[in-house]
Amino acid sequence: MGTKTVAVTMGDPAGIGPEIIIKALNEQALAGAPVVVVGCLRTLQRLQEKGITPPVELVAxxxxxxARFAPGTLHIIDEPLAEPDELAPGEVQAQAGDLAYRCVKRATALAMAGDVQAIATAPLNKEALHLAGHLYPGHTELLATLTHSRDYAMVLFTDKLKVIHVSTHIALRKFLDTLNQPRIETVITLADSFLKRVGFAKPRIAVAGVNPHAGENGLFGDEEARFVTPAVEACRERGIQITGPCPPDTVFLQAHEGHYDMVVAMYHDQGHIPLKLLGFYDGVNITAGLPFIRTSADHGTAFDIAWTGKAKPESMSTSIKLAMQLA
Known part of the structure; x- marks a missing residue:
């Protein structure tokens, strides 16, 4: 697995994050892996006491x-909850949102100092984050702020389909009002550099249109002519292997079948729906444009099954393995 160390953040402790972290790191493929968990030690102990997770040794x-990595042992950099024994599983609460923020901040500091080479994040709850006074739309924007990164984008990653987003956590109306050529060019450039960084020598990138049938030559909208096509042409002139704008209803299938290495999606659901349909349990969320590798389980906090033992660790496990691989 190499010698690069990964910091795994707990996410919202009232969700499934603590459970899937322990389950993932107890798998044979990750047993003894160079991973440290940034989170509340007492919360992990409570899960063990309730028999929700496999028995492992928790070492602060x-x-x-x-850290002395060995199978059956989890090393914890403790970020304690304000009142750990008062944490209510499956409920939105300020202390949980504050912990999720502090875990990301601590892990980012470790990465920026070179103590770890990648971060894998468990899911946080945006409402709890905001309730604690940390007004970020999600991990991507929080990490960009902490690292002073200006150009960044969300990537959803599976073996057969990879998607990068022009916009994510904004209303669809706002996306349409703020779409512009420079942002599309930035995301195409991020896609090209990211793919080269992870091993694609000559990336093939497709750009989805905004409207049905990519606008049908202006019949269904002019965003393609005004913004997308000029951005594609400008990036092509810089040597990027780029195709588009492509009809959104077919381009993701084409990428899944191997015609493209990545699709540039215009907005959140345009990219998330096809990827989650085809890779819900093994999809990984990556932030392109940061000074270090960051991956994440590609699902939410699942409050409805939190602390029940039902949570599946596949996406968390894949995100940790991918973080080690890319680092």
Missing amino acids: IEQVSD
């Missing part, structure tokens, strides 16, 4: 260099 460490 002050710094990454203190």
